[in-house]
Amino acid sequence: MQNETDKEYAVKSLHSAPLSWVDKYADYLYGFAMLRLRNEDVAKDLVQDTFLAGLQRLDRFEGNSEEKTWLTAILKNKIADFYRKRSTSTLKDLNVTDAEHEQQDFFDAESGHWNEKHRPQAFGLEVDNPLMMKELGSILNECLAKLPGLWFSVFSMKHMDDLTSELICTELKLTAANFWVIMHRTKLNLRACLQKNWN
Amino acid sequence: MTSALKNMIYNCKQATFLIEKRIAGKITAAETLLLHVHLAGCSVCRTYQQQSMLINKVFISFENNDFKLDEAFKKTLIEKIEKEIIKN
CATH class of the missing domain: 1.10.10.10 (Winged helix-like DNA-binding domain superfamily/Winged helix DNA-binding domain)
Incomplete structure (x- = not known):
């Protein structure tokens, strides 16, 4: 029982920020992605992937950088991955x-x-x-x-x-x-x- | 002037290629001279050069907030994040 409350508390404090991510950063990240992709569907997918990846790595976010900078860095990598994949598949043709x-x-x-x-x-x-x-x-x-x-x-x-x-x-x-x-x-x-x- | 050189100087395809290379990188001294002579005599490529630089200027002036997410998608995003949090 005690454990349960501790766990709940931990989850709450750890995840209090992610629930506000969409309000705070979704438009910014989407704009960042659209500037570099000009494709709404891909941009939306990558923004979603960024948030989910951020959640997975929350424990590694040490608060050294702003949340926004941290999420933008994740998105940047995702865009670079997308570029690389697209290039390999295009170059074949x-x-x-x-x-x-x-x-x-x-x-x-x-x-x-x-x-x-x-x-x-x-x-x-x-x-x-x-x-x-x-x-x-x-x-x-x-x-x-x-x-x-x-x-x-x-x-x-x-x-x-x-x-x-x-x-x-x-x-x-x-x-x-x-x-x-x-x-x-x-x-x-x-x-x-x-x-x-x-x- | 040899006809080979003439062909090089009066070649708009080559000139526009050099214009792009000069804008986004660098070209050799010989290429600079070639381009200079071409542009002096070719008003069409001068127009091209002007418009090419204008395109770059407009391109880099776009900003993040020129693009906005629709509310419906934001809602599904929030739901997905909530679901993910509960799962963990």
Whole structure:
């Protein structure tokens, strides 16, 4: 009987924080994941996995860092795992010559000049107009969501997490040549998508 | 000018590749020169470069709170956590 109360007490004090996690951190963690995934279902799954993993490791949380920082670190690892898995499964199917081939649609195969219909045109954008920039941002978000997963991982690791190209190549098992082909293709596609959907 | 060099200078595919490489990494002195000459004569690639940098700027300006979880999902999350706590 005494044991029972002790146990109850221990559970209560240990777990008093986790019950407030969703209120305190779910939106933040979801935003963190969405910035790096642009996929609602995957982001939700990883946030849930993060909380559950946090529960499993509660005894190892020593309170040295903020709960939020600690949970974010767990989520970061989960995103990195997801990137790695996605890369391995994509690379099996990814043929760089295919990539090059697709790119030739933007440019004339012989001369490397822009093909008429892909030629960049001015967006007619006022960069100091916040409403216009917001609109551009939401179109860009849609374009980002349409990118092949591996390309988005590469682009996000480079620009969101500011990692070096060497580190990204190691993480995702890419060659340097592959990395730059992907960076180039990604930007060509994003730009074309913006031009198509702007106005 | 040799035609090989001409082809290199007037190649927009190559130029846009170098633009990306310069933005996200680094390019050699020879590549810098090549790109410089190309951009001086190619307004289309200058537009590309401007828009490419704009895309990066907009991309890094997104924030966590641009994305919000729906309440229904939060509710199921809380339930799952409660269940997990009881289980242990």
